[in-house]
Amino acid sequence: MKKITFIGTGYVGLVGGAGISEFGHQVTCVDIDQEKIERLNAGEIPIYEPGLKTLVKKNVNKGRLHFSANISKTIQKSDIVFIAVGTPQGSNGEANLSAVEAVAKTIGENLNGYKIVCTKSTVPIGTGKRIEEIIRSVNPMGDFDYVSNPEFLREGAAVKDFLHPDRVVIGTRTQKAIDLMGEVYRPLYINETPILSTSVETAEMIKYAANAFLSLKISYINEIANLCEFVGADVHDVTRAMGLDGRISSKFLHPGPGYGGSCFPKDTHALAATGQKYGSPLRTIEAAIKTNESQKVRMVEKLSRLMGDSFNGKTIAVLGLAFKPQTDDVREAASRVIVSRLVELGASVHAYDPIAMDNFKNHFPNIKYFDSWQDAVKSADGCIILTEWNEFRGLDLNELKDLMRFPVILDTKNILSIQGLESCGFTFDNVGRKLHQ
Numbered sequence: 360m361k362k363i364t365f366i367g368t369g370y371v372g373l374v375g376g377a378g379i380s381e382f383g384h385q386v387t388c389v390d391i392d393q394e395k396i397e398r399l400n401a402g403e404i405p406i407y408e409p410g411l412k413t414l415v416k417k418n419v420n421k422g423r424l425h426f427s428a429n430i431s432k433t434i435q436k437s438d439i440v441f442i443a444v445g446t447p448q449g450s451n452g453e454a455n456l457s458a459v460e461a462v463a464k465t466i467g468e469n470l471n472g473y474k475i476v477c478t479k480s481t482v483p484i485g486t487g488k489r490i491e492e493i494i495r496s497v498n499p500m501g502d503f504d505y506v507s508n509p510e511f512l513r514e515g516a517a518v519k520d521f522l523h524p525d526r527v528v529i530g531t532r533t534q535k536a537i538d539l540m541g542e543v544y545r546p547l548y549i550n551e552t553p554i555l556s557t558s559v560e561t562a563e564m565i566k567y568a569a570n571a572f573l574s575l576k577i578s579y580i581n582e583i584a585n586l587c588e589f590v591g592a593d594v595h596d597v598t599r600a601m602g603l604d605g606r607i608s609s610k611f612l613h614p615g616p617g618y619g620g621s622c623f624p625k626d627t628h629a630l631a632a633t634g635q636k637y638g639s640p641l642r643t644i645e646a647a648i649k650t651n652e653s654q655k656v657r658m659v660e661k662l663s664r665l666m667g668d669s670f671n672g673k674t675i676a677v678l679g680l681a682f683k684p685q686t687d688d689v690r691e692a693a694s695r696v697i698v699s700r701l702v703e704l705g706a707s708v709h710a711y712d713p714i715a716m717d718n719f720k721n722h723f724p725n726i727k728y729f730d731s732w733q734d735a736v737k738s739a740d741g742c743i744i745l746t747e748w749n750e751f752r753g754l755d756l757n758e759l760k761d762l763m764r765f766p767v768i769l770d771t772k773n774i775l776s777i778q779g780l781e782s783c784g785f786t787f788d789n790v791g792r793k794l795h796q
């Protein structure tokens with residue numbers, strides 16, 4: 360059993376801390392936000408993530424998981440300190456490392472014996488070296504090993520992804536650190552999860568290369584879907600056949616309104632910026648970023664065509680605001696760009712999302728929000744689906760048609776039956792399935 364600190368109680372810190380306590384270690388999650396720690400100590404989970412509350416409660420009750428705002432004391436008592444603070448995108452596209460650097464300084468000041476300092480946050484390649492330098496500058500005699508241990512969990516499936524990862528990457532220089540990290544992840548060794556030991560820089564690169572590749576895959580299929588519309592092909596049949604080729608795989612080949620969230624947009628920009636910095640540009644990733652931006656705008660153009668090229672004075676129901684289902688996160692969501700443009704073009708937006716409305720209200724306080732999809736679509740002139748929540752997959756098309764003023768819908772997630780829409784008499788469009796006139 361190891362004593363572990365997680366610094367930062369966002370998605371990665373909270374899920375990681377709870378997950379590692381589930382592995383049997385003593386974990387304390389710390390944060391500079393005292394109020395957040397008080398809420399966590401009162402049993403409140405600040406993010407919506409399926410299974411997280413149960414996991415936290417179980418491990419708190421077992422006495423393995425704690426929350427504290429006393430960062431120094433917690434570090435001093437730990438064998439391993441995980442850095443899991445945010446790395447938001449800076450104005451130049453590069454990740455903003457001020458929180459990581461401040462944490463490195465605090466760790467240096469509290470290094471009272473051998474410890475592992477391990478970064479879980481996604482940080483630009485070379486940051487490990489910088490963290491080591493900061494710790495050494497604060498505490499030249501400090502005894503520690505640095506580890507880069509990138510996290511691959513997805514929001515909405517974070518608990519499952521953390522407890523059953525496809526692989527664990529441990530980037531470090533010493534065997535002692537590899538062995539200690541092996542103890543942290545011992546239950547995964549038993550499950551035969553591949554554990555890869557690499558250099559720090561390689562581990563940092565793996566995370567960016569993986570996320571950027573997935574973004575690229577989505578932008579690629581979005582462009583194929585767009586072309587399908589012009590040539591009269593069905594993108595679902597195309598991706599099904601493509602996905603059966605084991606070299607391609609069917610995952611991350613779903614077209615839509617463009618990817619969002621806290622990772623892909625930020626990480627692609629950061630990797631592209633790193634490429635530029637070293638004079639080794641990643642042109643494919645730069646193109647994927649541009650494609651993703653234009654895909655969002657393209658959805659507005661598609662809806663505009665369905666609406667007779669004018670939104671002025673029209674009511675548009677927006678179903679789904681989260682960047683994907685099973686989360687209340689609206690960071691970089693396609694809905695942000697699309698709603699903003701609809702409002703600019705004179706539409707009155709009636710929005711509904713099962714759980715992301717509160718977060719969306721922080722950015723769009725002036726549109727109208729409703730407690731059910733039925734209320735949101737009532738008397739609407741048009742409707743757009745932006746998130747594939749299960750309740751939208753199963754919506755009754757006859758009921759939808761009866762509630763709307765005009766039966767006009769853009770299904771950007773391709774979740775509704777084309778035959779159903781046709782037989783109900785909808786004017787509709789989707790992404791890459793219906794021939795574009």
Ligand code: UDX
Nearest residue numbers: 510511512513514611612613615618619620622682683
């Ligand atoms: C992603 C990575 O999957 C994860 O490994 C990493 O740790 C963090 O970034 P996340 O952002 O939580 O996870 O969600 P993900 O399920 O990957 O979806 C990201 C975006 O891509 C969403 O907007 C989603 O709708 C979109 N997407 C995904 C598609 O448009 N098509 C697809 O086929 C898959």
